[in-house]
Amino acid sequence: MNLFNRILLIYSVIQILKSDPINRNIIIDGNFDDWLNVPSYSDPRDNINGTVYQESPWFPSLKIPDCHDAHTKIPTDMPKHTYNPNVNIIEFKIAHDDSSLYVYYRVVDNGVIGKTSVGSDKFNRSDPSKPSAGRFYIIATVNLDMNDTTGYWLHEGGYYPTAPGFDANFEIEFYNGTYNQGYYLDHAANNTNETKYTREENIQNKLAFRPAYYEYYTEYVYWRQKPTQDEIKRCLDGPYELPSPYNNSYICFSQDLAPGPYNGIVTYALSAKGNELEMRAPFQGFLLNKDTGLPTLQLGMTVNISLSLETTPEYSIPQEWASDTTATIQYTLSER
Template sequence: MNIRKIYLSFINFIFICSYSFGQNYSVSGVNFDEHIYQKNPIEVLKSKYLNNQGIPTHEIFLKNNGIVKNIISNEIIPIFKITIDKKQISYSNNKINEIKLAEILNVDFYIQRIKKYKSQNSAENIWDGRVYLENNNLIVGGYSSKYNERPVGKIDLENNFIRPIEQQFAEQFPILNIPPDEILFDPFSFKLLQITQNSNDIVEEKTDEYLPIQISNEIGNHLQNMQFDILIDEKGMTLILNAKVSDQVIKISECKILESDIIDVINSYRPELIKGCIQPGNGEIETFILEGKFSNRISLVNDDIVIQEIKTISTEYENLEVIKSDIEIDGKFNDWHNVKGTSDFKGDRISYLYPNPDTDLLEFKVTNDDKYLYLYSRVVGAHGRTGDKGRYYWYAYIDVDSNPNTGYSPTRDDNCYFGIPIGDDCEAQFEFIGNKFVKTFFGFSGVGAEKEVLEGKLELGPSFYSATDRNGNKRDKYKIEYVNRDGKRYITHDYTEGTSEDIIIALSADASEVEMKVELKGFLKDVNGNPILSKGSIIDIAVGVEASSDYYNSDDWGADSSPVLYGYKIK
């Protein structure tokens, strides 16, 4: 699938930068390798922000750049979310009047943090570029609708953005429209920030955090391995969030359904489905966002949610270990509440893309059992919503060898625009067209093409996304999409209907969440007969979503990607 038009040839772009990122390159006569740092430049930059003990800290970085938040108020609101058939509930004046609790299709919980503060300067994330380390230089890659990602400057050892590219190219690279002195690299979070004077105006910052949430004990230790469970008390007409900590079950929050304020009511999206995808409920479905209350065992201390009077328990935990959970692909999602994942910013997008809520990723999770890989994502809007003639694509990008030079780069390939700095060797995917679920399928990117996939003799190596280059010439290394049916493999193409029998997905009743079950053997074997993915494999994995915005009456596409989950071990 090529949804993007390349307007200038690579020859025209040669004056801006070299396409070969592994070599030295020159931009407008400035050699980026003129100064090879003797030390890691990240550590050099961090060393400029030392506290009184001589330790580099993020707090000092923020203070030195005038980003100290003088807190005016800090509120944490517990929120419950229920999805139900419209016929099973009545409401008015911001309250629910009647509800058949047994008919609830899905129940969820999250917290909303509302922070108000004053600050000398404000700092906004820059989504139109990223910083990466190459040859001990900190290179700034800029995103462009015409060129995808290309190097547009560097960060020097004084944390200045050096931009040798001429201003005339700013229209192709939105990041170049930002004044250089407003661009700041945060070496602690590895993010690019735009710093502007704030005149000490009051700023309100809202963030949502989904289960599993972080909770502390009274001495400030984060409690790990907590197991959360949402209960429906039909007699008391109450939703309850409990947490099991060691051998203790503690009520965290509750919501009295007939008394709580309705924050929002959302009409759910119901696509046409074929075999391979399920969604609970029938007819018109509504989602209600309700304000809850913390229990009397909970107190709020600065940014922490604290459990009072809890027994002393061990807080030791391996942060990279994901709790193994039994997942059922049923569209209910309560079995994902205790699986840790990665969070993505709400509203993050490259400026030339449409702000499509259906592609705005919020969460990505992964777990597995002996046979299947299980994947999960949450978006602001609805997965698969396209409008009558639109398209919607969901990708799980998997780097099986931690080598960015095998597979293709979702960040730099001439047919992609995802900020995912890994080599995409294989994929699990699904596709919607015209508000209809079309298929689930696999992708392989490596040496060879259809013949190798059909024979199951796969070899990792450099590849491209598309089978042809910008001049229409056929490539011999490109991504192949295939399905498995009745023990046979078939090549599939864009718009081709029919699912792979070893990939099943389920949408939540409101389609904001999706879960996928992928059989490990569906990723096939290498030329030596070894499975590409199996128990013990260590992978880097991320999710990307892209869609046309026909539903929103826009000709522009929307797209987003999750942060990469590095080093996930198939257990």
């Protein structure tokens, strides 16, 4: 493929959303009427036969099953088709107001976002009928500096179609039948030592930007008031009160399967049917840009955003981790 055609393909797959007016009408309450006038994007509707594909502009010869396993992490390898209606995104939207980023997911009618099995232990491949404690992740990842050399490639986390440059995530984790935590990730490390350094920067209210590999990141729950005493007792590392300019703001470093629930500033709501979810991430949780000292995410910026749903094997065919990732959207946070 020549360079011109490659550029055209990248342009066609990274969909560009024109700057929209601030939307001050969205309330995280499970009533989705406030999303009706927000631009909508579609994602392929997967089928059990695995004949629905996506592609990445960086690897255009690779046909990627729409829903797939979550352990293929080499960009030139095709992930295995894994059917799960609970992660089968068919529509998504992005919006913002003066202080927060919002995302909307809709899966197929027979899917339920956040659905997990309930049990006393993790999934056992040798005894798959045994009740297990399932997990489900609602993921939004952002290329904040629009620099493809910082952050991570999506495929490093098992997410396809891949794209480079993602610096930070905001996510919700469901575990063992219930909400567990909402948190942010800072992807600015390639090894354990760099991760420790990133942690120290986060405690100083700074979000770092460096080349990264997916497995090395900091994960923190953010509060705009002191966590409850129960949350403090269960906090794995912290909580740490952040320095100015924000008063009474705290972070607790967390991890998957943490002893939640933690009720920080990342919030969500589900539809009554369960196949729609809205999530809010205040800009404040992205801390301050380490290099500029300014808020990392603010009005006027243009960013790339990719959304994913991911879950453990219990309800998948075959019984593997299952994931679905949308096209990357270029989004401008207009000031009015």
